[in-house]
Amino acid sequence: MKSLTNLRETLIGNSPWIAGAIIVAGIVHITSILAMPYLAPKDAFARLEQAAPLNQITVLPQPSSASALMPFEDPATVVAVCRYDLNQAPLRMRGPLSGDGLLLFSFHNRFGTTFYSMTDKGALRGRLDVLVLNQTQLEAVEAFDPEDELPQELRLLSPTQRGFVIVRSLAPEPGSRPQARARIGQIACEAEGNRRD
Amino acid sequence: MATFLKSLLAAAIGVALGLTATWLAVERGYGFGAVSSGPWTGWPKTGSDGADPYARAVLARTGEVPLGLAEGLSFTARTDEAGAKLDPTCDYIVTGPIPPARYWTLTALTPRGLVIDNGAGRTGITSAEIVRAMDGSFAITLSRQARAGNWLPLGNTSDFVLLLRLYDTPLSSASSSIGTTPMPTLRKERCA
Numbered sequence: 028m029k030s031l032t033n034l035r036e037t038l039i040g041n042s043p044w045i046a047g048a049i050i051v052a053g054i055v056h057i058t059s060i061l062a063m064p065y066l067a068p069k070d071a072f073a074r075l076e077q078a079a080p081l082n083q084i085t086v087l088p089q090p091s092s093a094s095a096l097m098p099f100e101d102p103a104t105v106v107a108v109c110r111y112d113l114n115q116a117p118l119r120m121r122g123p124l125s126g127d128g129l130l131l132f133s134f135h136n137r138f139g140t141t142f143y144s145m146t147d148k149g150a151l152r153g154r155l156d157v158l159v160l161n162q163t164q165l166e167a168v169e170a171f172d173p174e175d176e177l178p179q180e181l182r183l184l185s186p187t188q189r190g191f192v193i194v195r196s197l198a199p200e201p202g203s204r205p206q207a208r209a210r211i212g213q214i215a216c217e218a219e220g221n222r223r224d
Numbered sequence: 225m226a227t228f229l230k231s232l233l234a235a236a237i238g239v240a241l242g243l244t245a246t247w248l249a250v251e252r253g254y255g256f257g258a259v260s261s262g263p264w265t266g267w268p269k270t271g272s273d274g275a276d277p278y279a280r281a282v283l284a285r286t287g288e289v290p291l292g293l294a295e296g297l298s299f300t301a302r303t304d305e306a307g308a309k310l311d312p313t314c315d316y317i318v319t320g321p322i323p324p325a326r327y328w329t330l331t332a333l334t335p336r337g338l339v340i341d342n343g344a345g346r347t348g349i350t351s352a353e354i355v356r357a358m359d360g361s362f363a364i365t366l367s368r369q370a371r372a373g374n375w376l377p378l379g380n381t382s383d384f385v386l387l388l389r390l391y392d393t394p395l396s397s398a399s400s401s402i403g404t405t406p407m408p409t410l411r412k413e414r415c416a
Binding site for chain 2: 041044045047048049050051052053054055056058059060061063064067069070071073074090091092093094095096097098099100101102103129131132133134135138139140141142143144145146148149193195197199200201
């Protein structure tokens, strides 16, 4: 009983310190959560940076029980990536989308956050034609747009200068992997040249 | 001097507590916005601009790239229908209904998201390979031993999680309705 009273008195006597510790804990917690995307050494961007060149579609290795470039990928999909760096050039993605197989596209900023996603059903007239660019590049492109018609391409404004696009192609049956792979092979990623200048 | 030591101690305890809270937060789930139905839990917002800071922190740490909101939805089960942790020495039966989707896949992975080796070389089952009964219903058996019908092998692992992915599903655009959509049941059968 005595020790309990002592403990209580110790706690009351040190309450400013306890409150201080809790405030520090809160600040540290919030700061570390917010900082993690900027500090994490092995985020998706870092992993893909080593696995694929810029402005080129690269099929990623099939995940195995020992390692996976990205965890939790569906083993029934063939996964490819296009990395971009808008400091150098906008990214152009083109390809036919026949609609006979499932193709998924997701666009990620430098910190992995998805800023746009679509399936092959979202294509314009059976074709994929996407331009990923920044605000300056968008204004430059729009300056050359004809006034009386809508652009024939999907223009996506990237929130960061660097980022990546993940393309997933589903192989619904174990034997249909080659077809899933071939569908990705029809998609092209390239640095957009200054063809309008 | 005592004051200095006390403030140092308080700061150290605060830092330790804060980092522990961060570690716990990123080890469990993907922040807020979880939708659950039975044993299935999904975090649809992680694949969008609306991902909260906790989800962003978890993704940055693990390096995974979640399905975008328009691509589909992914649900994880760590327990069976009754709430017991999934045990690879047991058999499980998954029965419909599965929400509408262009394709779906059911995959067994390690809790860290790696493929599980098994003798049959099958890591998942998809809507295209499923064998249905006359009335359109189906059952998938999860087991280490070969089973007739729709069999998803569980390899040599101490732990596994199930992932149900709904590709190109109309559910994506109405995440509020997920909680009320019927999801497949996950029942434990006998254990070895």
